[in-house]
Amino acid sequence: MRTRLAVSLIAASLLTSGAALAQSTTVVGAHNGAEAGGAVAGPLGAMVGGTVGAAVGAGLEIPNAVINSIDEERAPSVVVHERVVVGEPLPDTVVLRPVPRYTEYRYAVVNDRRVIVDPRTRRVIKIID
Structure with a gap:
């Protein structure tokens, strides 16, 4: 028991x-x-x-279609001096861009890496190398 x-x-x-x-x-x-x-x-x-x-x-796995849709997008990279890791929020200075056809996600290109973000918390969900 x-x-x-x-x-x-x-x-x-x-x-x-x-x-x-x-x-x-x-x-x-x-x-x-x-x-x-x-x-x-x-x-x-x-x-x-x-x-x-x-x-x-x-x-909670992110669909491949989300990843593929941001691969096609061209956004400038921003430099962030803080560590960028899954589970931590991005600084307020990083502009979050909408993911085409997937309103529940946002993305940014940070330090030349694409990151998928929860727009409500700004927390990184996935880092795409």
């Missing part, structure tokens, strides 16, 4: 945090889920956490 409760708590916390942050991809979600689950409930928790994390990450 105790193991079942621990597994349920791990699954609930992973689903909540993953959905709230909307920053994970399938691989990152699986990795983070396994780490969190292992820390709370050992090997069984790692297995459950990895599975739940991967499922959350897969649901």
Whole structure:
């Protein structure tokens, strides 16, 4: 019974945090889920956490059509001296451009790399090299 409760708590916390942050991809979600689950409930928790994390990450995966649509766009690159990483917001000085046909995303070209951004939070969702 105790193991079942621990597994349920791990699954609930992973689903909540993953959905709230909307920053994970399938691989990152699986990795983070396994780490969190292992820390709370050992090997069984790692297995459950990895599975739940991967499922959350897969649901948040950015469609290839979004990536392809910004590849065709030509936008000037801006220099940002802060570290640009997934999950962190871009500075207010970076202009976010609309992604053609996908209003739920914005993008920018920062330090010669395209980044897909959540327009509500300005957080980087994906970096395209």
